[in-house]
Amino acid sequence: MPGQTGPRAADRTLEVLELVAEGTDPVSAKALARSLDCALSTVYTLLTPLTERGYLVRTEGGYVLGYRVSALHRSFQKQTGLNDGIDGLLVRLRHTTRASANYVAYQGDGLVIADVRTVAAQGRRRTDLGIGVDPRSHAYAHGKIALAAAGPAARRRYLEEPGLRPFTPRTIVSAARLDEELRRIRRSGIAVDVEEAQPGLACLAAPVLGEDGTVVGSVALSVSPSQLRSHRAQLTASVRRAANEATQAICR
Structure with missing residues (x-):
């Protein structure tokens, strides 16, 4: 060269x-x-x-x-709001709910996972989330938050590729049904999935907003389906409160 x-x-x-x-x-x-x-x-x-x-x-x-990489990472954390405050928030959320707590940061058009922080509950398996566009976004609660906030063009690209793949018998694979689900999420501010991405796993998520009011991430809880059924109101209140706290920390 x-x-x-x-x-x-x-x-x-x-x-x-x-x-x-x-x-x-x-x-x-x-x-x-x-x-x-x-x-x-x-x-x-x-x-x-x-x-x-x-x-x-x-x-x-x-x-x-080299050392410059760590400097880039610190700048990345600042831009995405991934600071020590987020980690402390997840620890408190896990302690309150006894469930695995996650923070998922989005970038680009909102469908790119930029980073994931997880505080796992004792003995509970962690969700396996990677960096980039997650083909299970329509199945996970945190992904539904991103899809609900994304613009029409970004959602259309997701429907085309990777598309609505089935991961369990409960996965939403109809564009019309997904659109209805996303409208409900925009109204309520809470996304839920029950064994849509993984058997035996249920999740709740709430959006985290940046200074300009756009969705930059989400706080999510991973629980068993039975735990969700018996404590849904308390879990919903906890994840909503944590997402509001994360929004305040980012916008501070």
Whole structure:
């Protein structure tokens, strides 16, 4: 790539950063060259600005993430409201409800999961949420919050890809039924799913607002279906109160 500039060079530089971030051990330049299927000289050209700017550090075993990455992460947390206050809020919510408490931050058009914080209840399994567009958004309560807040174009893109896939017999797979569910969520401010994403799992979620009033995240509780049936009013009040508290913390 000597002499190559522009989007392709930037794209390959980011590929190098991502490959090093994915490694559990230092990654050598030769390993990067194999992964990128390019010359070793090209890899060193890509590594130079990353190391000079502190995004990567060269060690005896290879390259690892540098100090600038943590600075980016702190800025990311500030922009998405993911601070120590959110963590404390989840601990209090779990203590009050004895249920797994989650904070899910959204980005972009609202359907991209930017980060997830979880405080799991004793002995209760944690939901497996990844970063990016979750194809189970229509099945999870936190995803329904995002879909309810998203614009028509974003919802249409979701219906087209990944689409309304069934994950359990209870998953909503009808666009008309989902639209009705999203209208109800916008009216009530609470989303619920009962074994729609996973058998034996029920969730409640409430939206968290940013300074401009848009939905930037949600607070959610993961419980058993029987716990939801017997304590729905208390759980709903708790998750709504926690979401309001998170909104205040972000807008403070």
